Amino acid sequence: MDPEDFPAFVASRGAHLYRTACLLTGGDTHLAEDLVQETLGRMYTKWGRRRRIDNPSGYAQTTMVNAFISIRRRRSASERPTEGVGDVPDGGADADVDLRLTLIDALRELTELDCAVLVLRFWEDRSVEETATALKLTSSAVRSRSSRALARVRERLGADFVEFAES
């Protein structure tokens, strides 16, 4: 990728950002597109100064997560029902699709910070410290939120929690 080229950055990172947004929004693909637009739009404004950004991909991920938290906090919980918002992921056997949908539902039911912690830790493979820096939390807060959120997901998925990746 030509580091000077914003379209190349979008081409190389756009799909990953969109999938991150899909996880954060619990499968709301419209909001996911909005988040990607906001994130890449902010990156575009900084592109002339990108040499000051050590890690553009990481910067974009952090920007997206913070935009997501900001938008979710500005939304009233009563403005939009959470049931049935998510879109159906593509393909795979029925059992796999059911498991994915259950997982997406479980993410949607988490608080925005808990969801962001899980996405950064387990989708982005960020360390506890990196996650804490991105979310402006302490490391202990990240650990406790991560454990709590995983417990909630485990409750929702039941026995499928362990078997998910093996199915």
Place this chain on the structure above:
Amino acid sequence: MTTNHERASFGAALRDAAESFSVPRVEDLHELAVRRGRQIRRRKAAGRGVSAAVAIVAMGALTASLLGSGTPNRQSAVSPTPTPTGAHKSVPPIRPGLGRYMAEHLLALLPPGARLDTGTGLSALNGSGYSIMGSNGIWAAFAQAFVMYGGQRYQIVVQVNRQWLSRTCATLPPMDGPCTSKPLGRGTLVSTAGTLGPSTTQWSDYWNLADGASVELDVRPADSAATRNLYTEKQIESFVTAPAWTSVLDGLPQVVHCGDLEPQNGENSVQGWLCVPTGKMYPDQLADVYTTKD
């Protein structure tokens, strides 16, 4: 207690779920990013311009007061938009307020029963005046609205632009829906539809005129359950040929034929597009953005 095995399984599960979502076209992501990025730049520039104008007016008033005239020095309240040195004179003067004009007329052309979807934390209605879209020298003005209609949420985008080539069923990116073309007024209406993401369809209509100018109407449902355009065929024809867009079309600057247009940094006092081979600057509409909320 969560075990390491559970954590590993959960990571794999997240990857499995994330990778099951169909990704929009890279070109669409890029275009949306550029639009949003320019909105942000213009808003920053507008904020700086207003601050500068207020400061200048205040300074003028203070100066006049000190001189004993008692009248603010109106000559000091210069335009907040800086004029780049060496601006290309062949670019027509920008119509002030075009962003608002675009947004208000999009609002006026919503189908009966549609209402703006406000309170989401995102702008429900916004518009932008002429700017160069992308690196291919096309000038465009656009507006977008997020609306609720029949219990569904839709994004509606209108873009008035001048392309290198008219968009036809042959030149448009292939979509999995039908593409039709028919004469309409002084141009041709090209209508196409296709799937963007999981169960999400976009309807696009292009009213092409002979010189490459076009009015483009894009409609996307936010909810997968929406399977039809909120505009009827007749409403689409009325929309794209509405007199509101005619004056915008007539004022469109010509396509800039420059192999290497480079945007100026939004932090600079001068913003626009520089054609590197010729050294000519094409001023952008710094402050002409209209938005209801962000």
